[in-house]
Amino acid sequence: MAARTSYSEDGQRGKPDFQSLVDLHYGPLYRFAMSLTRTENDACDLVQQTFLTWATKGHQLQDPAKVKSWLYTTLHRAFLESRRRFTRFPHLEISEAEAELPSVEPDLVSHLDAQDVVQLLGQVDEQFQAAVALFYLEDYSYNEIAGILEIPLGTVKSRIARGLAQLKVLVLRKPASPSKEKGGAA
Amino acid sequence: MNSSEAREVLLLYRPGTAKLADPQMVEALELARQDPELGRWFEQHCAFQKAMRAKFQQIEVPAHLKASLLIRGTVAPEILPPQPWWRSPIWLSAAAVVLLLIGLTGVWLKPRVPDRFANYQARMVSQALREYRMDLVTNDMHQIRQFMASRGAPDDYHVPQGLEHLQLTGGGLLSWRSNPVAMVCFDRGDKQMLFLFVLKRSALKDPPPEAPQVSKVSQMVTVSWTHGDNTYVLAGPEEAGFVQKYL
Numbered sequence: 444m445a446a447r448t449s450y451s452e453d454g455q456r457g458k459p460d461f462q463s464l465v466d467l468h469y470g471p472l473y474r475f476a477m478s479l480t481r482t483e484n485d486a487c488d489l490v491q492q493t494f495l496t497w498a499t500k501g502h503q504l505q506d507p508a509k510v511k512s513w514l515y516t517t518l519h520r521a522f523l524e525s526r527r528r529f530t531r532f533p534h535l536e537i538s539e540a541e542a543e544l545p546s547v548e549p550d551l552v553s554h555l556d557a558q559d560v561v562q563l564l565g566q567v568d569e570q571f572q573a574a575v576a577l578f579y580l581e582d583y584s585y586n587e588i589a590g591i592l593e594i595p596l597g598t599v600k601s602r603i604a605r606g607l608a609q610l611k612v613l614v615l616r617k618p619a620s621p622s623k624e625k626g627g628a629a
Numbered sequence: 630m631n632s633s634e635a636r637e638v639l640l641l642y643r644p645g646t647a648k649l650a651d652p653q654m655v656e657a658l659e660l661a662r663q664d665p666e667l668g669r670w671f672e673q674h675c676a677f678q679k680a681m682r683a684k685f686q687q688i689e690v691p692a693h694l695k696a697s698l699l700i701r702g703t704v705a706p707e708i709l710p711p712q713p714w715w716r717s718p719i720w721l722s723a724a725a726v727v728l729l730l731i732g733l734t735g736v737w738l739k740p741r742v743p744d745r746f747a748n749y750q751a752r753m754v755s756q757a758l759r760e761y762r763m764d765l766v767t768n769d770m771h772q773i774r775q776f777m778a779s780r781g782a783p784d785d786y787h788v789p790q791g792l793e794h795l796q797l798t799g800g801g802l803l804s805w806r807s808n809p810v811a812m813v814c815f816d817r818g819d820k821q822m823l824f825l826f827v828l829k830r831s832a833l834k835d836p837p838p839e840a841p842q843v844s845k846v847s848q849m850v851t852v853s854w855t856h857g858d859n860t861y862v863l864a865g866p867e868e869a870g871f872v873q874k875y876l
Contacts, residue, residue: 455869469694490694493700552684576685580685614677
């Protein structure tokens with residue numbers, strides 16, 4: 444799937460205009476925000492805050508090619524900032540099973556919907572969640588994910604690997620809901 | 630590299646996107662080709678990744694988000710040129726403190742601002758520009774009326790004929806001096822929104838007359854009027870023939 448990368452420019456130092464920027468990125472940014480917050484209102488707030496930050500500070504970005512990763516970084520920073528105000532959400536203790544790297548039948552995933560997947564990601568260790576979300580949502584290289592999350596490359600790989608292992612265990616543990624079982628593959 | 634180590638490396642393989650510049654990945658892939666058990670595990674892993682990726686892409690984006698972003702974007706500060714010294718943050722902060730002190734003194738010395746229509750109108754426009762959020766996203770006016778009625782907001786409002794041609798996008802419950810305000814949102818069709826605010830006329834000391842009054846508040850055109858028990862404010866981006874089009 445080729446992402447649209449061209450922008451209309453506003454004539455000021457080749458910067459993309461606001462509407463083009465929203466058109467291109469609000470959807471993917473919302474999905475990333477939803478993966479982090481798991482509630483629609485919080486995710487919308489994060490996206491709003493991200494674009495507001497762009498409107499006030501975006502002119503400081505020198506390289507228009509980096510707009511997308513700048514937006515992701517800004518959203519992630521805003522999320523981390525908001526998290527400081529809340530108690531950590533308890534997650535399942537799965538570190539023992541994590542070492543097994545289990546095999547998961549793809550059929551198990553087909554029983555899930557997007558909301559289930561977001562909820563499962565919420566049960567993965569908090570520090571792994573953003574890396575795993577970017578891993579699934581975008582075609583970013585590990586280097587680019589490292590840049591967005593502002594952590595070293597090795598840490599990114601480690602977080603993704605451990606996060607994926609936890610996610611697999613959670614998928615295996617999740618009981619299929621009766622309505623989805625009856626409905627079969629849609 | 631043994632099978633267990635290969636699994637750890639292959640965990641980071643992404644179908645269709647992985648670059649094979651990593652010699653460890655190349656070695657692990659080779660091992661998966663030779664070891665049937667590892668090969669099966671890897672095949673399932675790839676299918677799992679593909680399925681999970683598809684699920685993440687299915688996260689639905691709320692219909693109102695884009696319009697809300699664009700509205701806020703139009704009022705957000707544009708790229709700023711270098712500013713003179715007296716507009717630097719320090720001087721602005723100092724000026725703000727002085728103004729705040731003057732303002733507070735004014736509040737202490739004068740009676741409270743009455744429930745004037747101009748205050749209400751300015752607050753509603755401000756809501757539309759900065760804090761607007763729909764509680765209900767729907768194109769069904771009946772649903773919006775029911776929602777407003779359940780929350781004590783005006784639900785018997787009259788929608789001008791001109792607005793009936795626009796796409797209804799939803800509504801929200803606002804408040805002004807503890808009085809519920811019904812906000813009904815319409816899409817003008819070019820990613821611009823129009824907002825109809827309805828408040829009980831009894832909440833205002835000086836409700837506007839029945840004949841529509843046009844004014845500009847912040848960056849929006851507003852038309853206000855009173856009809857029956859309700860006071861209406863229609864707000865939207867500046868546009869030629871606004872009244873003729875939408876009333």
